[in-house]
Amino acid sequence: MWVRRHRWTVDLPLYAVFLLLGPNWNGTGSWGVRAIPMLFLLPLLVRRRFPRIVAVLIIAGAASVYFNEIWAYDRGRTELAMAVVLFNLVKLGHRWFAASIAVAIVVLDVQWVALYATYSDNPTFTMISVLPLHIAAWALGEFFRKQDQLTAEEKRRDDAQSRAAVAEERTRIARELHDVLAHSMTVIVLNAEGAKLARHRDPEAVDRTLDTIVHTGRDALAELRRLLEVLHAGQAARSPQPTLAELRELVDQSGREVALDVTGDPGTLPASAALQAYRIVQEALTNMIKHAPADATGRVGVAFEPPEVRIEVTNTGGHAAPAPALPSSGRGLAGMRQRVEMYHGELTTGPLPGGGYRVSATLVVRP
CATH class of the missing domain: 3.30.565.10 (Histidine kinase-like ATPase, C-terminal domain)
Incomplete structure (x- = not known):
C-alpha cells in the first residue's frame, strides 16, 4: 500500500539505469553537449499524470537524438525511454494512442538504421534487435492493466458486498x-x-x-x-x-x-x-x-x-x-x-x- 501511494519509488531503479548508461563518450563535441539527451528524459517524471503529452515529448526528444550525429549513438537510453512511455500508455488503457506511438518508434528506428547502420553487415538485424524491447513493453502494459482492472473489480465487489451487508x-x-x-x-x-x-x-x-x-x-x-x-x-x-x-x-x-x-x-x-x-x-x-x-x-x-x-x-x-x-x-x-x-x-x-x-x-x- 505504501508503494502504491509513492509510485516514484518504483521508478528509482529505472532512473538508475538511465544514469548508468551515460552519454556517448565517442564523437566530437564537449561532454556537456553529448549529455544533453539526458535532459530529454525529464518528462518521464510526470508520465503517469500526463501520459500522452509525455509520450509526444519523448518521441520528439528521440527524433532530436537520432537526427544529430553527436547524439545519435545514445541509442540505448533513447530506446528504453520510448519503451517506458509505450508501456505507460498501454497500462493506462490508451491503446490507440499507444499504437500511433509504436508506429513512430518503428519509423525512428528505420531512420536510425538508414543513417547510421550502413557499416553493419546486417542492418536488418540491427533494426529488429530492439523490437523485442517494445513488444515486451506493450505486453507488460497489457498485463498490469488487466491486474489493475481485476483489483478494481474486486474492490467494487467488496464494496457491493459491504453495502449489501449493511x-x-x-x-x-x-x-x-x-x-x-x-x-x-x-x-x-x-x-x-x-x-x-x-x-x-x-x-x-x-x-x-x-x-x-x-x-x-x-x-x-x-x-x-x-x-x-x-x-x-x-x-x-x-x-x-x-x-x-x-x-x-x-x-x-x-x-x-x-x-x-x-x-x-x-x-x-x-x-x-x-x-x-x-x-x-x-x-x-x-x-x-x-x-x-x-x-x-x-x-x-x-x-x-x-x-x-x-x-x-x-x-x-x-x-x-x-x-x-x-x-x-x-x-x-x-x-x-x-x-x-x-x-x-x-x-x-x-x-x-x-x-x-x-x-x-x-x-x-x-x-
Whole structure:
C-alpha cells in the first residue's frame, strides 16, 4: 500500500539505469553537449499524470537524438525511454494512442538504421534487435492493466458486498425494532385504556394492569437498548436474544386469555431459528391484541418436528366491541413472511370460518 501511494519509488531503479548508461563518450563535441539527451528524459517524471503529452515529448526528444550525429549513438537510453512511455500508455488503457506511438518508434528506428547502420553487415538485424524491447513493453502494459482492472473489480465487489451487508443489517434491525416496539406499545396502550375504564369498579385489576404496563415497558426498553448496542458495537453485541423458553412470558404479557402448547424439544433448535419463531409468535399476538375484541381468546401452538418447526397462532372472534384502532406500520405480515422465507418455509394467514384469525408458519431447519 505504501508503494502504491509513492509510485516514484518504483521508478528509482529505472532512473538508475538511465544514469548508468551515460552519454556517448565517442564523437566530437564537449561532454556537456553529448549529455544533453539526458535532459530529454525529464518528462518521464510526470508520465503517469500526463501520459500522452509525455509520450509526444519523448518521441520528439528521440527524433532530436537520432537526427544529430553527436547524439545519435545514445541509442540505448533513447530506446528504453520510448519503451517506458509505450508501456505507460498501454497500462493506462490508451491503446490507440499507444499504437500511433509504436508506429513512430518503428519509423525512428528505420531512420536510425538508414543513417547510421550502413557499416553493419546486417542492418536488418540491427533494426529488429530492439523490437523485442517494445513488444515486451506493450505486453507488460497489457498485463498490469488487466491486474489493475481485476483489483478494481474486486474492490467494487467488496464494496457491493459491504453495502449489501449493511442494508441487510439495517433491514434486520428495523424488523426487530418493529416487532419489539409494536408488540410492547400495543400491550401498554390497550392495558392503559383498560385500566382507565376499570379504575372505579375494580381497583385491584387496575393494579395488575399497571404492573403489566411497567413490566412490558421495562422489557421494551431492554430490547431497545440491546438493539442500539448492536448498532454501535456490531456483531459482538447481538446476544442474548429472546428464545422460545420465554414464550410463556410473552403470552402472559399479552393481557389476553391465550393458551400455550409447545411440543417437542426446542433445545435442538439453532439460536437464529428460535429467534425467528419467537418473533413470528410475537407479531401474531400483536395483531390479535390490536384487532381482536377484548373478550377474544387465543391459542399459541409450537411443534418441533425436525427438520421443521410448526407455528400456529389463532384467536376467536369474541363478542365485545372491536378494540380501538391503533396505528399500524403495515409491516407485520411482511416481516413474518421474510422470516419464514429465510428458512424456506410457508406462511398462511387469514380469517377463520367461525370468526377470528389464524396465522400458520413453518420453518425448515436443516442440520
